[in-house]
Amino acid sequence: xxxxxxxxxxxxxxxxxxxxxxxxxxxxxxxxxxxxxxxxxxxxxxxxxxxxxxxxxxxxxxxxxxxxxxxxxxxxxxxxxxxxxxxxxxxxxxxxxxxxxxxxxxxxxxxxxxxxxxxxxxxxxxxxxxxxxxxx
Numbered sequence: 632x633x634x635x636x637x638x639x640x641x642x643x644x645x646x647x648x649x650x651x652x653x654x655x656x657x658x659x660x661x662x663x664x665x666x667x668x669x670x671x672x673x674x675x676x677x678x679x680x681x682x683x684x685x686x687x688x689x690x691x692x693x694x695x696x697x698x699x700x701x702x703x704x705x706x707x708x709x710x711x712x713x714x715x716x717x718x719x720x721x722x723x724x725x726x727x728x729x730x731x732x733x734x735x736x737x738x739x740x741x742x743x744x745x746x747x748x749x750x751x752x753x754x755x756x757x758x759x760x761x762x763x764x765x766x767x
Contacts, residue, residue, distance in 0.1 A: 669698035670737065673766035676703075676752060683757045684714075691716070691749035694767040701741045701750060705763035708733045713740035715750035729755060737766075 672695065678685040686692065694701065701713055710731050717723035732738040744750075744767065754761055 669700070670702070670766050672697040673702075673704070673764040676761075676763055676765050678752070678754055678761040680758055680760050683754055685752045685754070685761065691751055692765060692767060694744045694746055694748040694750065696746050698767050699743055700739050701744060701765070701767040702737050702739050703732060703752065703763055703765050704737045705732050705734050705761065707761075709761055709763075710755040711740075711761075712753050713750060714753050715741070715744075715748055719747075719749060726753060734763075 674692075676685040676692075679687065701715075703711070705711075708731070710729050712727050712729045714724060714726040717725050727741060730738060730740065740752075741750075748767075750767070752765065
């Protein structure tokens with residue numbers, strides 16, 4: 632059995648060297664599926680008219696192990712800022728500068744976040760409904 636695996640691997644490497652197949656086509660016993668992408672794990676936000684934050688009230692989003700950055704992709708252009716709790720402490724709120732994000736485009740709002748950071752999006756227009764995607 633080992634000999635067959637080695638033979639298949641050597642045959643694949645020879646074909647790769649000859650330019651007959653791409654590196655992704657060479658199957659090895661150690662081959663694993665790639666981890667879920669940051670943007671592939673994005674979730675939907677929905678800010679209701681009259682609210683300024685998404686999620687509303689005392690709720691938070693939390694960063695995950697999929698991303699080191701926090702990014703948004705609004706359905707329509709909007710102005711917003713990223714706010715988060717430093718050290719999970721409600722007395723240590725940090726809000727970044729406002730940014731104008733075009734609709735349908737991903738925008739990085741902050742970088743190098745650890746897993747589990749509690750954050751929210753604060754919009755400049757409280758009267759409008761705002762929807763889109765957030766990845767963290």
